[in-house]
Amino acid sequence: MSLGLRENQLQFTLLVVVNMAVGGLVGLERTTVPLIGTDVFSLSSDLAVFSFIIAFGVTKALTNLAAGALTARFRRRQLLLTGWLIGVPVPFMLAWAPSWGWIVAANVLLGLNQGLAWSMTVNMKIDLVGPARRGLATGLNEAAGYTAVGATALLTGYLAIVYGLRPAPELIGVVFVAAGLALSLIVRDTAAHVALELAQHPKPLPDGEHPGLASTFARASWRERSLRGASQAGLVNNLNDGLTWGVFPLLFTDHGLGLAAVGLIKGLYPILWGIGQIPTGHLADRVGRKPLIVSGMLVQAGGLVLALVLLERPLLAGVTSAVALGLGTAMVYPALIASVSDHAHPAWRANALGTYRFWRDIGYAAGALLAGLLADAFGLEATVIAAAVLTAGSGLLAAWWITERPRS
Template sequence: MPTSHDRRRPPGPRASKGHDVSTPARTPEAGRPVRLGLRENWPQFTLLVIVNIAVGGLVGLERTTVPLIGSEIFGLTSDLVVFSFIIAFGVTKALTNLAAGALTARFRRKQLLLAGWLLGIPVPFVLAWAPSWGWIIAANVLLGVNQGLTWSMTVNMKIDLVGPARRGLATGLNEAAGYVAVGATALATGYLATAHGLRPAPELIGVVFVVAGLGLSLVVRDTAAHLALELAQHPKPAPAAEPTGPATEPTGLATAFALTSWRDRSLRGASQAGLVNNLNDGLTWGVFPLLFTDHGLGLAAVGLIKGLYPILWGLGQIPTGHLADRIGRKPLIVTGMLVQAAGFVLALALLNWPLLAGILSAVALGIGTAMVYPALIAAVSDHAHPTWRANALGTYRFWRDIGYAAGALIAGILGDTLGLNSTVIAAAVLTAGSGLLAARWITDHHTTTSHKTDQVPASLTGRRLSPRTRRGR
């Protein structure tokens, strides 16, 4: 069985009993010193930002045109069937995110990044020339695996590079790069579709993203040594092996999944907020092109709306990621969810003026999502020990991206039975409720002196909780 490269200590001085490392460790490559920090690792960090631009660009191909390909080229009349490609994408990406955390115990992050790009090669070609809707769904299965591996690895590698002090900014820059690319590609495909038709020209720009992403991933360096250095400097020791788990995997996926999904209040709050956040994205991905074309807008206008939302979502994460490091994660998460709910209200309230409704809704959704996205990833990272952080992030991203499928499923069922307007109302109610749950459950890591995951959960150390401690959870 291959050993974990992520947990391997790089050559260099051993940590003392208090985990103080006085001099930097070194990587195997020519004794290069390893330091944590954005400034110290800016060349590799910048390269990973560019890789994530390609990741976002590939999924951005679908934002404007694919729902209309289903209804206009393949003649689909059921909203649920049209949105089935989003369900396939969301379920596959969610499962890949979950597996990615466990796979990092067996493979290097760079290996998984490359595997994701190899699986993404067929996607633009299938979207451009698929002979039936089933091929579109199959392409989205591949796209889900591609996005799950590549996006997961870029965010994990950036967090490895910068260390704990700048996680909010690191995740903000990562998500900003990806979602600005999503928005720019959605905007570009809208204009290309207006000039050249729904296929194949808009989809073939994806070839550029695949070539760039794969090529740059070949030259990026793995971050196993940076993770090992953070482990050596961490103020709390790594958890002991679970009595029921294999000795080679002391912080297994099952335990991390349980902690992140429901047993830890803060991680549970982050997971549900992430799910509803991407439920909104999945719902608008399918509903907005159909809703606004039904109200008279053309492809270029729809492309503007679908592009503006992720562009603001992306650019906004640079200041909000930095702000999350300064004021905490919770204020941004709660406020951002409520702003998103207001965006859906604007979409319906102003629908008699569809372009205005679409633009204002996109602005509110983009700003609200920008507030939430980096804060949620940073919050999960805060509440997870480095030894099981990849599994915690994988679990969070599983629930977050199940939101794509949930949003498309809700939109399809409500759209077929009650009309597309009802889907927007449902999204507003769910989003406001999620913000209130986040306010109740999430505790900012730096505002408490004895957070339970800082103390390393008993389930990850093999110790039993007393009844009083269990009730306190």
């Protein structure tokens, strides 16, 4: 047994396919669910419509945090399988929910599913490849997941045109659950690879340094400058994603676009986000993490501005914004995960990644909450402006706080 992408290519490939199923399940909601809230359940408040994203974001963030601690008691493969079992009811609840409360409840289960399943695919890939190829490993992982998110968003938009908002678009989730669960039964656990990296690590855990969740949470949230920089950038990155998840379908339908065009916009963003992470993950291993993180956040901010500048031509505005947001996020995502891994000892890396992913995914809830409050008070366009300002500010903070660490 050894560390490396080529040496573990079969297991790595299986995990890539598993994460495509993970991404596909959450992609069910990108196009249709905000419109289900307004058109099926007649919700008049934007905050009420975005409540499903808040439920998803809070649950996923807390599960990410718990997942790191749970790896000390359970094997990664056990947690991966648990995530898939929790996700089994989700497509059925979305398809036939008798009230909006059921949609919110489905998103609690979806958050648990995503927090466990996605966290474990990230950790297991990093375990397999070792420190030299973390950027590429995380890029491939996130590429698989978010390309599936985008493809599913496109497909659900098409199905909604042909068959209506429910139940056909949501029931394709059954395929993702079945595939993810079946493949997770085949994947091998990576505990032995973690033990091997610990044995090879040039720096033993210093005396008195505790690898537990509480200590690591403080270290990754505020005590260590680079980890703090990564955590805030991840939070704001997903804040603008959570905001556009809810706002863009409503904004562009208000300006005359139909479901097909909205599906294109909502699908193009994560597809570019996904595919783009393959070269950007590799680039992060060559030029460093910080240049991609800072420039990626600024590109995202520019994409949000373009959505408003070009709004008189809504399809052009949506597509141009989706391209910029997708490319900017592709630059940021693998570089942030790799940066956190660089600054974390293998003994507490799972907790560090869990903490980072907690802050990153609490951004979904923060973005949806901010979107609902601002949209109800000032309108959808003002909400997008606020997201652009926050994203640019986060990029500047990342430039100030994050440092590079040599990788062995």
